[in-house]
Amino acid sequence: MKQRIHIFAPATVANVSCGFDALGLALDSKGDEMIFTKRDDSKLIINTIEGADLPLDIDKNLVGTVSKAMLRASNLNFGFDIEIYKGFKPGSGLGSSAASAAGTAFAINELLGNPFTKTELVKFAMLGEEAACGSQIADNVSAVIYGGFVLIRSYNPLEIVSLPVPNDLYITALHPQIEIKTEDARNVLPKEIPLKKAITQWSNVGGLISGLYTSDYGLISRSLQDVVVEPVRKSLIPHFDSVKKVAVQSGALGAGISGAGPTIFALSKGSVIADKVMKEMESLYAKTGIDFNIFNSKISPQGVKIID
């Protein structure tokens, strides 16, 4: 049995326009690294956190929540030394807590000899999401664990469906360095929505998923519409409409809010278009005076993975 594991846990985009609380996808080129080393005693110790200001105290870090739940469920009483190297910032809308939570679940499962199924790993990671965000959301952590595009078909019982990823799909992510309070992102959500809008939304979810199965980029593009959440959340993100417009004008298949924001994502077919989309989004946002970072990534078919 392995004594030490070094993993990569990807950033993720949840919601993906029409698929609010139902769809997620994993990025290839952005994420955290974590190293777990077995200890002879039963202690859980976070030795290092780089790249973000997060608590080293195991009782205050979601990594502790997930680790403890897994050790309890396995009836094991050894511990780990844990190193966390954040590759992207918390509060971005790119699933920072999900990367830590699902990365932990994956790494510990490997060190225990893989006793848990992927669905069980998602459930452990959801405990971490709850510790960090107050609710057991599954879309980001599922994308980390399963990779590619995922659909949360049901929460109770939990069922994750892996969707195919067309080869040529690229993500551009622009992260404005502003803070959106989780409370604000939640408070703008309507409790009730018109049936008509709901029908539009589920027709688009159907179209998007059909487009993924058939690699029909036109259908994917036409389906990337959110008539329910984006209209109320976009006001929390400065210059959202202009960024989306310039992305689509530059050839993106669509654009939207990543998770609860503030990151704005665009999907493009092929790296040439994705590069152009990134350049135009960057050039527009550079004029706003708001700090931001931006990057392109393929979708990771694999999700979380072992580096060493």
Added chain:
Amino acid sequence: MKQRIHIFAPATVANVSCGFDALGLALDSKGDEMIFTKRDDSKLIINTIEGADLPLDIDKNLVGTVSKAMLRASNLNFGFDIEIYKGFKPGSGLGSSAASAAGTAFAINELLGNPFTKTELVKFAMLGEEAACGSQIADNVSAVIYGGFVLIRSYNPLEIVSLPVPNDLYITALHPQIEIKTEDARNVLPKEIPLKKAITQWSNVGGLISGLYTSDYGLISRSLQDVVVEPVRKSLIPHFDSVKKVAVQSGALGAGISGAGPTIFALSKGSVIADKVMKEMESLYAKTGIDFNIFNSKISPQGVKIID
């Protein structure tokens, strides 16, 4: 160019549980036949209607609405003798008006040498639906024109997506001989629905469509849930819950309301289970004292077709 065409226009199931106003499917073994024969003059004459009490007056029959619109759009001024042989009853929830409307659009297009696309045929047929039901609904007529399983991705612009049909999928349809007024079926619909239910619904739409692409009957079964419309419409259909329960207990993947009802449909994997499901549904409904008919059918991959 053909002078006469004899076609079969299938019955259809719209909504299909979670896919309210978005999904439809065409049946193989139930439908109408229609014969269109070119006339030398420009008259449109319905010579025969068998199987239902519908107006022979071309100005009062939706077949006239569709025919006239197509001839006008083609700038042609010849006419047709029309014979209509209804294979199932209007008001069943199995798309009786859709079969007539889409059958007319298909037949006339053939006699004109196929000038129109499938989407255009759906649009002509929607005019017939409007004449019959008061609104331009697309799910039934699209299933007739495209065959198989269809998704109405968008109404404006109209976009129909053909979905794959797993080989072993069978439909059981039980039609209680009661009348549901369109007005009643509409009035029970909520104008607004909780966001939570909408999310459940679009997650199930996603699951159902994914199941169709992967022939995953378990996923199809788990996704055949309607938390929005069935709960409010089922009270219009006597013994709905018992029929659904017995269908599922007999092995059906799921059951629901066909269109606006009163027909109850069940989906099953394979003819052996479908036969058992039909037998149990039949035996239950025979005890209710309500007249009904019941049949099994495969899904028609083709939809409307030429007999002669």
